[in-house]
Amino acid sequence: MSTATTTPVVHRKKVDWTKQALRAWAVLMYLFLFLPILWIVAFSFNTGRLLTVWNGFGFEGYQALFNNPAPREAVVVSLIVGVLSAIIATVLGSLAGVALARRPGKWTIVFLVFVALILVTPEIVDAIALLPWYVQLGQGWNLTIFNNGYVRLIVSHAIFSTAVVTLIVRARLSGIDEALEEAASDLYATPTKRFTQITFPLMLPAVLAGGLLAFTLSLDNTVISSFVSIQGTTPWPVYVFASVKTSLRPDIASISTLMFILTVLAISLVAVVLKRGGDSSGDIAATMTGTG
Amino acid sequence: MAMDTAEAVDTGSAAPSPRPGGSKRRIQAPKYALAIPAWTLFILFFALPVGLVLLYSLGEQVSAFVQKPNVSPSVWSFDNFGKAIDPAYMPIFWRTLKIATIGTFICLIISLPFAYWMATKASPRWRGVLLGLVLVPFWTNFLVRTIGWQIILAPNGLVSGWLQDLGLRDAPLALLYTQSGVQLGVVYNYLPLMILPLYVAFERIDPALTEASKDLGANRFKTFVQVTMPLAVPGAIAGMLLVFIPLMGDYITPSILGGSAGSMAGTLVAEQFLTTFNWSKGAAMAVIMIGFILGALLVFAILGLLLRTILRGRRRVRLPEASA
Numbered sequence: 147m148s149t150a151t152t153t154p155v156v157h158r159k160k161v162d163w164t165k166q167a168l169r170a171w172a173v174l175m176y177l178f179l180f181l182p183i184l185w186i187v188a189f190s191f192n193t194g195r196l197l198t199v200w201n202g203f204g205f206e207g208y209q210a211l212f213n214n215p216a217p218r219e220a221v222v223v224s225l226i227v228g229v230l231s232a233i234i235a236t237v238l239g240s241l242a243g244v245a246l247a248r249r250p251g252k253w254t255i256v257f258l259v260f261v262a263l264i265l266v267t268p269e270i271v272d273a274i275a276l277l278p279w280y281v282q283l284g285q286g287w288n289l290t291i292f293n294n295g296y297v298r299l300i301v302s303h304a305i306f307s308t309a310v311v312t313l314i315v316r317a318r319l320s321g322i323d324e325a326l327e328e329a330a331s332d333l334y335a336t337p338t339k340r341f342t343q344i345t346f347p348l349m350l351p352a353v354l355a356g357g358l359l360a361f362t363l364s365l366d367n368t369v370i371s372s373f374v375s376i377q378g379t380t381p382w383p384v385y386v387f388a389s390v391k392t393s394l395r396p397d398i399a400s401i402s403t404l405m406f407i408l409t410v411l412a413i414s415l416v417a418v419v420l421k422r423g424g425d426s427s428g429d430i431a432a433t434m435t436g437t438g
Numbered sequence: 439m440a441m442d443t444a445e446a447v448d449t450g451s452a453a454p455s456p457r458p459g460g461s462k463r464r465i466q467a468p469k470y471a472l473a474i475p476a477w478t479l480f481i482l483f484f485a486l487p488v489g490l491v492l493l494y495s496l497g498e499q500v501s502a503f504v505q506k507p508n509v510s511p512s513v514w515s516f517d518n519f520g521k522a523i524d525p526a527y528m529p530i531f532w533r534t535l536k537i538a539t540i541g542t543f544i545c546l547i548i549s550l551p552f553a554y555w556m557a558t559k560a561s562p563r564w565r566g567v568l569l570g571l572v573l574v575p576f577w578t579n580f581l582v583r584t585i586g587w588q589i590i591l592a593p594n595g596l597v598s599g600w601l602q603d604l605g606l607r608d609a610p611l612a613l614l615y616t617q618s619g620v621q622l623g624v625v626y627n628y629l630p631l632m633i634l635p636l637y638v639a640f641e642r643i644d645p646a647l648t649e650a651s652k653d654l655g656a657n658r659f660k661t662f663v664q665v666t667m668p669l670a671v672p673g674a675i676a677g678m679l680l681v682f683i684p685l686m687g688d689y690i691t692p693s694i695l696g697g698s699a700g701s702m703a704g705t706l707v708a709e710q711f712l713t714t715f716n717w718s719k720g721a722a723m724a725v726i727m728i729g730f731i732l733g734a735l736l737v738f739a740i741l742g743l744l745l746r747t748i749l750r751g752r753r754r755v756r757l758p759e760a761s762a
Contacts, residue, residue: 182587182589197585242473271727308479368579406579417570
């Protein structure tokens with residue numbers, strides 16, 4: 147926006163103290179934001195028996211991870227649950243998003259209030275609500291499928307992921323003129339063709355981004371998971387949470403570091419997909435916090 | 439605008455006027471048809487379970503060994519609420535409210551200059567990277583970040599070590615398992631939820647508006663207070679809600695950094711479900727926690743409206759010709 151750079155007269159620029167102060171503050175904020183993450187990564191190379199006491203540099207933490215089947219199994223459970231709940235959330239959320247953007251009506255408000263309530267309810271409330279509910283379904287009403295740890299985790303994670311995907315897809319389609327799709331119909335496209343050749347390609351970036359976000363949301367979920375999971379299907383955050391309460395070993399930092407890398411990869415992918423879909427950085431931020 | 443046309447087109451096609459002599463009437467799917475699977479999921483696994491919590495809060499514990507309470511209408515009472523507001527628990531609810539309120543305001547104050555800098559002062563070329571650097575901690579597992587603080591705050595950890603090196607303290611400082619430790623932890627954990635909406639709000643402000651303000655003779659400070667800040671208020675409100683509500687129900691931060699001195703409502707509720715197995719009492723505590731959240735939001739909303747009225751009254755410019 148500024149055109150000041152074209153000024154031909156060369157003179158010493160006055161130091162903008164406000165800007166310098168703001169920049170210094172930003173540096174401090176970034177240090178604060180990354181401090182515990184750097185600490186965890188550093189301490190994953192700690193050789194001591196206790197996580198909190200630095201002993202020396204080494205890979206014992208990572209070795210322990212590979213020698214002990216429990217954390218490995220926990221990661222596998224997390225990945226299975228993450229993929230399956232993301233698929234459910236992507237399908238249900240995309241359908242709901244299309245309906246919200248293209249078939250608005252009185253129902254839209256009720257549905258959006260529902261979505262907002264799901265996103266805003268503290269996780270602990272969902273957790274204590276779902277635990278008795280699964281017990282009631284599985285043991286009270288003999289729907290034994292809900293005694294399965296995987297089913298419980300997948301369904302629980304799919305709830306809020308579906309809400310997130312719904313909002314992302316709706317936002318994407320609302321920003322695209324329906325005239326494009328109407329033109330397809332005018333040119334004798336069948337409803338199926340209209341969807342597969344016009345609507346779906348247009349909403350695809352949102353669907354992909356939503357699916358990846360759903361996957362990471364599931365991968366990271368701790369509170370609900372630690373209430374609804376049962377022995378044998380412990381996802382990795384629940385394994386870590388349980389370990390923190392008993393003993394803090396360096397391999398906790400190692401598994402955390404590995405999962406951190408996985409999450410960063412998934413999120414970078416989301417950003418790339420959204421960027422290619424034409425979103426500005428502000429739109430991406432809004433999408434990723436669910437405030438869009 | 440796209441929505442309007444969609445609606446107009448829709449009412450045309452979705453509700454065909456029934457022709458008097460028409461023999462074949464196509465049955466139209468309702469508008470929400472595509473959303474039915476999501477509806478089903480939300481009702482079966484959100485609305486009904488949360489409803490069940492309300493029901494449980496009215497029931498009574500059968501015995502110390504049975505988790506499922508008796509919820510037949512004949513035993514319904516508010517006894518559980520009486521037990522939940524016991525002097526043993528009430529201070530924890532108030533402490534939760536205090537930690538959440540202070541935490542929300544600290545987040546707001548430290549995020550404001552940062553988000554403003556990122557959205558307006560930082561080079562646009564780097565904005566994506568700068569934003570990404572905020573998203574990384576946000577998407578790092580909540581539990582992992584908290585464990586990071588556990589290591590840092592431990593008596594032999596970083597903070598305590600620095601303070602001793604600087605000669606500010608001669609003995610290890612125990613920030614871990616205190617209320618201050620929890621306060622620091624929640625500010626850290628919810629900070630990105632304040633930064634991002636504020637950033638979005640600042641980024642969407644049209645630069646023409648601030649330029650106009652400067653052209654009309656306002657200095658930078660006046661422009662910031664009277665033009666930029668009011669436009670960022672929706673972002674600030676969104677951020678405060680996004681921080682305050684989950685913070686009130688936080689369970690992980692207090693259980694890792696708090697110990698018994700820093701426990702919060704979330705830990706209290708979880709304890710009833712996971713260790714004491716008194717689901718009725720736990721349900722009542724959860725209802726009280728939600729009551730605290732809604733009550734606090736109501737108070738904040740009223741205070742916010744009052745503040746706005748006062749500020750508007752002070753800012754009003756009286757132009758003699760405006761009344762004509």
